Amino acid sequence: MSERKTTLCVFCGSRHGAQPAFADAAGAGAVGRSLARRGWNLVYGGGNVGLMGTVADAARAGGAWVTGVIPQSLMQREVGHRGLDELHVVPTMHVRKQMMAERADAFVALPGGLGTFEELFEVWTWRQLGYHQRPIALLNTAGYYDPLLAFLQDTVREQFVTEAQARLLIVEREPEALLDRIATALPAAAGASDLSRT
Numbered sequence: 001m002s003e004r005k006t007t008l009c010v011f012c013g014s015r016h017g018a019q020p021a022f023a024d025a026a027g028a029g030a031v032g033r034s035l036a037r038r039g040w041n042l043v044y045g046g047g048n049v050g051l052m053g054t055v056a057d058a059a060r061a062g063g064a065w066v067t068g069v070i071p072q073s074l075m076q077r078e079v080g081h082r083g084l085d086e087l088h089v090v091p092t093m094h095v096r097k098q099m100m101a102e103r104a105d106a107f108v109a110l111p112g113g114l115g116t117f118e119e120l121f122e123v124w125t126w127r128q129l130g131y132h133q134r135p136i137a138l139l140n141t142a143g144y145y146d147p148l149l150a151f152l153q154d155t156v157r158e159q160f161v162t163e164a165q166a167r168l169l170i171v172e173r174e175p176e177a178l179l180d181r182i183a184t185a186l187p188a189a190a191g192a193s194d195l196s197r198t
């Protein structure tokens with residue numbers, strides 16, 4: 001019987017952003033290559049635009065099984081990627097996020113915009129509520145998330161977020177270091193998830 005592979009859920013921008021670093025060696029391309037090298041699979045939003053397309057193509061080129069999940073309404077705007085191993089076209093954004101989460105062993109957010117923030121904070125809040133125990137990570141390429149991380153420290157100081165909640169987020173600037181830390185966090189999470197309750 002073949003061993004079940006780790007599936008990484010990646011949230012990232014539907015745009016490339018202003019700096020080449022977001023897509024290449026320090027960003028989405030490196031994450032895609034690194035997860036493939038580790039024998040992991042990828043689940044993501046299914047688009048062929050921006051960093052979403054970059055991470056999917058890099059993972060696939062490296063031999064990872066790549067699954068996309070995209071709402072029908074976004075098939076045109078985000079250009080549903082036709083070169084994936086699986087593309088699920090689903091009725092709503094909620095079904096998309098649920099399906100991505102159910103297939104994931106860990107979550108990572110790369111640089112992105114409002115959609116990326118929403119997806120990251122949702123899985124983080126689900127974790128703090130005990131809906132799952134999967135690692136959640138943030139790739140801080142080129143310090144893109146420094147202002148957000150500073151604000152999160154403020155939220156702890158102002159006592160709206162606990163230290164323990166803040167510590168749930170794994171943060172690194174380098175893709176390799178980030179995936180190493182996710183790998184270390186994985187065994188503790190195995191079998192502890194139940195996202196059907198959300």
Ligand code: AMP
Nearest residue numbers: 012013014015045112113114115116118
């Ligand atoms: P963005 O970071 O805004 O470029 O978007 C990245 C991904 O997040 C895209 O696939 C968007 O469709 C998705 N997205 C946008 N809005 C939301 C939302 N409210 N909930 C979940 N995903 C979203």
